[in-house]
Amino acid sequence: MNTLSEAYKAHPLHLSHIIPLDFSSALSLPDSHAWPHCQPNDDASSSSSSSSIPIIDLMDPNAMDLIGHACEKWGAFQLKNHGIPFGVIEDVEEEAKRLFALPTEQKLKALRSPGGATGYGRARISPFFPKFMWHEGFTIIGSPSHDAKKIWPNDYARFCDLMENYEKQMKVLADRLTEMIFNLMDISEEKRKWVGASNISEAVQLNFYPSCPEPNRAMGLAPHTDTSLFTILHQSQITGLQIFKEGKGWVPVHPHPNTLVVHTGDLLHIISNARFRCALHRVTVNRTWERYSVAYFYSPPMDYVVSPLVHSVARFRDVTVKEYIGIKAKNFGEALSFIST
Numbered sequence: 521m522n523t524l525s526e527a528y529k530a531h532p533l534h535l536s537h538i539i540p541l542d543f544s545s546a547l548s549l550p551d552s553h554a555w556p557h558c559q560p561n562d563d564a565s566s567s568s569s570s571s572s573i574p575i576i577d578l579m580d581p582n583a584m585d586l587i588g589h590a591c592e593k594w595g596a597f598q599l600k601n602h603g604i605p606f607g608v609i610e611d612v613e614e615e616a617k618r619l620f621a622l623p624t625e626q627k628l629k630a631l632r633s634p635g636g637a638t639g640y641g642r643a644r645i646s647p648f649f650p651k652f653m654w655h656e657g658f659t660i661i662g663s664p665s666h667d668a669k670k671i672w673p674n675d676y677a678r679f680c681d682l683m684e685n686y687e688k689q690m691k692v693l694a695d696r697l698t699e700m701i702f703n704l705m706d707i708s709e710e711k712r713k714w715v716g717a718s719n720i721s722e723a724v725q726l727n728f729y730p731s732c733p734e735p736n737r738a739m740g741l742a743p744h745t746d747t748s749l750f751t752i753l754h755q756s757q758i759t760g761l762q763i764f765k766e767g768k769g770w771v772p773v774h775p776h777p778n779t780l781v782v783h784t785g786d787l788l789h790i791i792s793n794a795r796f797r798c799a800l801h802r803v804t805v806n807r808t809w810e811r812y813s814v815a816y817f818y819s820p821p822m823d824y825v826v827s828p829l830v831h832s833v834a835r836f837r838d839v840t841v842k843e844y845i846g847i848k849a850k851n852f853g854e855a856l857s858f859i860s861t
């Protein structure tokens with residue numbers, strides 16, 4: 521039993537919010553996928569050359585302070601010299617391509633169940649939006665073998681080995697980032713005992729954004745914040761990810777080779793008593809290129825009590841990770857205001 525999956529059981533989705541469109545046969549944009557007034561490609565990007573999300577070198581002696589500053593200002597940064605071998609990331613991207621290139625009926629064999637959390641399907645946040653996204657996902661929590669076996673009965677081992685290795689390597693990096701961030705906040709030994717433990721909550725999400733006949737009316741992934749402490753993201757070399765910055769609008773996060781994107785999630789926003797922002801982000805699509813990304817979501821154990829650890833006046837009440845996941849699953853964008861004091 522995996523408790524992160526358990527937390528989602530109480531919030532089943534209707535099948536229409538799980539089964540993706542068959543994009544391979546979509547020659548035009550169906551009304552169900554046409555977003556009014558969204559013009560996602562007409563953003564702050566083109567106009568402003570001034571500032572974009574910082575690129576931080578993990579080997580830089582000042583990395584800790586730079587990360588703190590980026591989390592305060594943007595809720596995100598790009599990370600180079602992160603220690604994850606290039607081949608490990610490349611292999612996972614190849615596996616994602618191999619998976620999403622399969623015929624629809626093959627992928628549907630691993631369709632997420634209504635009360636389930638893992639497998640193939642639309643983004644979990646679909647029910648909160650009036651239109652569907654130009655996106656397919658594959659969620660891994662715990663061992664991927666149960667779902668991978670349904671797709672490749674005789675040939676699932678390579679996929680599983682690569683995904684499990686990726687997750688293991690991401691965890692090492694995430695533990696290291698957590699130590700740095702907790703040092704910045706002067707968090708006590710008592711409150712950080714879980715860092716490095718094996719019972720943390722983690723998930724891997726493979727994302728696929730097919731090329732789109734009408735990219736200006738479509739949405740790859742709708743605006744959201746992540747339900748994690750933080751998220752480490754690999755994006756293929758195609759622009760599409762954007763972060764919302766007050767006063768600036770949607771700022772593109774352009775891909776750089778060998779560089780990972782880190783997003784502050786809701787849980788770090790709470791623990792830092794809103795010192796670190798959790799950035800609203802979204803993904804646009806384009807007419808020519810398919811885009812892939814691999815997100816690693818990292819959170820404390822499910823029974824860990826999340827509460828502002830640096831404060832004079834706490835801005836949020838205490839919740840366990842599990843409770844917060846439930847609140848978010850039910851209330852999405854209102855979740856943080858539900859626990860505001």
Ligand SMILES: C=C1C[C@]23C[C@H]1CC[C@H]2[C@@]12CCC[C@@](C)(C(=O)O1)[C@H]2[C@@H]3C(=O)O
Binds near residue numbers: 645657815
């Ligand atoms: C561990 C997680 C984190 C999840 C839910 C669950 C598994 C899949 C993740 C995503 C991945 C795609 C965006 C998102 C918003 C979604 O729809 O599914 C994410 C969500 C969250 O950050 O809340």
Ligand SMILES: O=C(O)CCC(=O)C(=O)O
Binds near residue numbers: 725746753761813815
């Ligand atoms: O595809 C991307 O660049 C972002 C994906 C994302 O935001 C997510 O999986 O939560």
Ligand SMILES: [Fe+2]
Binds near residue numbers: 746801
């Ligand atoms: Fe996200």
